[in-house]
Amino acid sequence: MAKLNLSVTKKFNLNKINLDLSKDINIAAQTVVQDIKLANSKGLSIKYKPIKPLKESTIKKKAKKGSSSPSRALFDSGRMVGSGSKAGVGGRGPYLKKKATSTRQIALISPSEDRAEIGSYHQFGNKARNLPARPWFGISTVAEKRIEFAFKSKLAKIIKNA
Numbered sequence: 001m002a003k004l005n006l007s008v009t010k011k012f013n014l015n016k017i018n019l020d021l022s023k024d025i026n027i028a029a030q031t032v033v034q035d036i037k038l039a040n041s042k043g044l045s046i047k048y049k050p051i052k053p054l055k056e057s058t059i060k061k062k063a064k065k066g067s068s069s070p071s072r073a074l075f076d077s078g079r080m081v082g083s084g085s086k087a088g089v090g091g092r093g094p095y096l097k098k099k100a101t102s103t104r105q106i107a108l109i110s111p112s113e114d115r116a117e118i119g120s121y122h123q124f125g126n127k128a129r130n131l132p133a134r135p136w137f138g139i140s141t142v143a144e145k146r147i148e149f150a151f152k153s154k155l156a157k158i159i160k161n162a
Helices: 022-041 056-064 113-124 141-160
Strands: 095-098 108-110
Touching: 022 095, 022 108, 022 141
Parallel strands: none
Antiparallel strands: 095 108
């Protein structure tokens, strides 16, 4: 069996490398927000699997209250996953709560503040309330792959130009 040794040497001008990825991080965060909303609009969990159905008693309760979609899990008023008007306050569902900046390259995504508690019950389940887990919030593998591709492309371009 033949052996192959390969060595590549490249000189980098570190002054040409700008690692301010704040814009890219914010785009990635918006990708996650849109993915959460899209999955839920299709009745899917963040794992892109069907959301566990509601119990018949819950469907009846929602219908009695006048819900337009009483059998649809994670949707009643639309505030948790997005149909309001003001971000974060009973508004558009998950939203970009804090943008990344050049000095703080972290973005924060949050559920609507008035739905965070019930969102948590759905995300993790609640044995005391006999509520199964319906994971709806997080980063899906679909969004993760799109973001990974975008960042790899961006970093390859940065290194190529250095």
